[in-house]
Amino acid sequence: MMHVAVDTGRSLLIGGRWEAAEQTMPVVNPWSGEALGAVACADAGHVERAVASALRGADAMRDLSTGERSRILHAAATALEGDAERFAAAIAAETGKPIRAATREVGRAVNTLRLSAEEAVRLAGETIAFDSFPGGEARSGHYVLEPVGVIAAITPFNDPLNLVCHKLGPAFAAGNAVVLKPAEQAPLVAVMLAKLLVAAGLPAEALNLLTGRGRDFGDALTGHGDVAMISFTGGASVGQAICRSAGVKRVAMELGGNGPVIVMDDADVEKAAAACVSGAFGAAGQNCIGVQRLYVHDAIYDVFRGALVAATGRLRVGDPMDPATDVGPMIGGDEAARILAWADEAVARGATLLAGGERAGALMRPTVLADVPDDARVACHEAFGPVVSLFRFAELDEAIDAANRADYAIHAAIFTESLKVARYAARRLRAAGVMINDSTDYRLDAMPFGGAGRGNMGREGVRFAAREMSQTKVICFHDA
Template sequence: MFNYIKDENRGFKNLMNGEWIDGISSNLIDVNSPLDNSLLGRVPAMTKEDVDLVMKTAKDAQKKWNSVTISKRAEILYKSAELLLENIDELAEVMMMEIAKDRKSCKSEISRTADFIKFTADTAKNLTGESIPGDSFPGFKNNKISIVKREPIGVVLAISPFNYPINLAASKIAPALMAGNSVVLKPSTQGSLSGLHLARIFQQAGVPSGVLNTITGRSSEIGDYITTHKGINFINFTGSTEVGKRISKITSMVPLLMELGGKDAAIVLEDADLELTANNIIAGAYSYSGQRCTAVKRVLVVDKLADELVKKLKEKIEKITVGNPLEADADVVPLISSKAADFVCELIEDAREKGADLVIGGNREGNLIYPTLFDNVTTDMRLAWEEPFGPVLPIIRVKDMDEAIEIANRSEYGLQSSIFTENIDNAFYVADKLEVGTVQVNNKTERGPDHFPFLGVKSSGMGTQGIRYSIESMSRPKATVINLRER
């Protein structure tokens, strides 16, 4: 079902107004595999003129889509979920080659996305409006009734990242569609092939022409133009804090929903279950090489427990599968680019030079960085504050939970934190004081279940995601006031 989104020269096309087209320019961007640098395909470097056409198409189509019933929209989403599962093997292969994620995790992402889409349809069908009597407010009689329903915002720009190219694109597209919006998907260049395949799934399921469109191209050339385009009514972005702040700065009067960076802390208290704690830290820090905004990115552990925890972590790191996901279901795989690997190595070298104790790892082969653990990391080291997006974890020793809270909150980020303790009073004490969107008690930091609220504070994001929350974010209340004649 995917053959005609690309030509015989491995050049992919973009979806615009129901057709797969080349850009006005003949310029193409190579998409190479992080696994072996092989050419996977070429995507159009779309121009500002292309963007104008896409935006007009999306604007015109949205008006018709808004008149489609909720139940009909839901049917299309159910079909999309079915098609995802029917094509799971092919999609997993594309994703594995494009972002170096192991096959098992790719399939898991696709299955989870299908569930997300179905739950989104179910949730939207069950969202209701309200009627508000006027006499409930002092000074008004009972001759006024406000009928409140939700209206679409218009054209949603969905900008998705490389690390979850199916799930984090669909988590923007599905709620936007159910709210009655049209969508322009701008996937990360590394991840764009997966994004285009996903767009084809929605098209095949029956999304009308122009309601879902795609744009590929260099952010340095068209990024600002897209985000400030007058045809955009809402921006849903997942990516770096740096880019998110720029979008926030240059846009005006456009609602934003953004998931940005994180420096998620695992706080380990004296009474923590060490086996449970170590297992969760390992899974949270090293799965998919730590290339997740919700990865455990630092451990704040009380001194009395630190030696024992470090010993357990080292033992478990020695058993982590490392390598090419084509050969095994590896947890630690090559990073997405040489630039990403270079940055992680900078943090490693800084920690070494400033006296941190390298417990294990620290070596590199190409873009593959072996799982790395540092002990006795101090707050003057970059690794204590900067997000590596790689398989390196700092242990910061603290005297008590108050010091852990203070260090955790000193970060510019505020996505999630974990607290490991058997004392429920301490769990709530710490959770109440942490400046983050979510606190996990006795579990690794993670996204989901997808109907839970998901948000970051400070430099970690803006707005609240989660199925119902996303639908509400990408719609607005509209009130119609009925004025009855007084009798």
């Protein structure tokens, strides 16, 4: 097993210095059970110092030219690209993500930083026609985009590098400072990235990093009066708690999904089955846009079911460091036990188990269910695990209505050869993105990304996040 080269005892970055804390918590490899290190546990006192540092860092970032912000982000992207193998190994070690997928995540993170570097020099306002209304004839001017100040960024474990880059890159492009709280289960890659950014020339106090347990300092961070904005990716219950503590400040959240896919009778069955297997079981299903519900037309249901089960059975499950592995462990045994319990509950209520339904420790075998009751947890809540449920439909509107039942939605998808059907479904599906002849799992880091329904709280995607992290200032000249 490759060890993660991080001085984990000193994992708090405050005021430009790495610090330890009185308490530590272990970081464990979910596949082997090996202890990768122990990170410092921040508390409310660390929050006070980190936010004070970030206020000074925000002043330093505001004073940087857009060109200098861009240069720093490009330098960080170049450094990350040159260190890709070590970062990929660290991702695989602390999350159990298969090494091939971890390597792809590093590549995406490089792209996210480069997009951020490019956006830094594109953030601009425009002129305003003050003379468009009587009384404004002698006035001219424009608006500019300025940073909001200090941003609290809270990230999950499933993409521990790229999702951090999706917070930091746009924030720095817009000239903000950040207090970063990475996932408890996977903080080591964030520490590595922070060191890389500092080495790339980021002002010393522009990034402050607090590892540890959210319950110990989360409210102190999100409720702090000097934090101008919170950017959070994670579960709905935590999002609700953050909103209760935040007070009056900007909040951008991505709260998960329950990805529905419609497969029409004219679809390419093999292509659709392969895409849905990849979308359902990549990252062991721990993916907010992963395929969770499959609505398949009656005319092809039996053929599609056979193709889906066969493709699932071909997946290589096991050691994430083996390049041949397709599906590794979940983040921990408790999560795997939860998914198994949800699957067992559905079966007890009449669902049919077509594949999987077994676990060993944190490893949950890719699971396919049919005839699942609509109100079973595995169907109506975000599963965030390697399980997919099959449903039949006869009419497209029936499938669309079923797909739209979930409270939280990010992406939906449809497989069809009919442009008319695709356009109709794209209009009717209540999701923030509709993928045509692709699974819900597709994401380009440049596109707007976020939730719909109750999860609709802002957008990520570098360009869109950078604007969420900016505020307008109007400058008006009275020429008379």
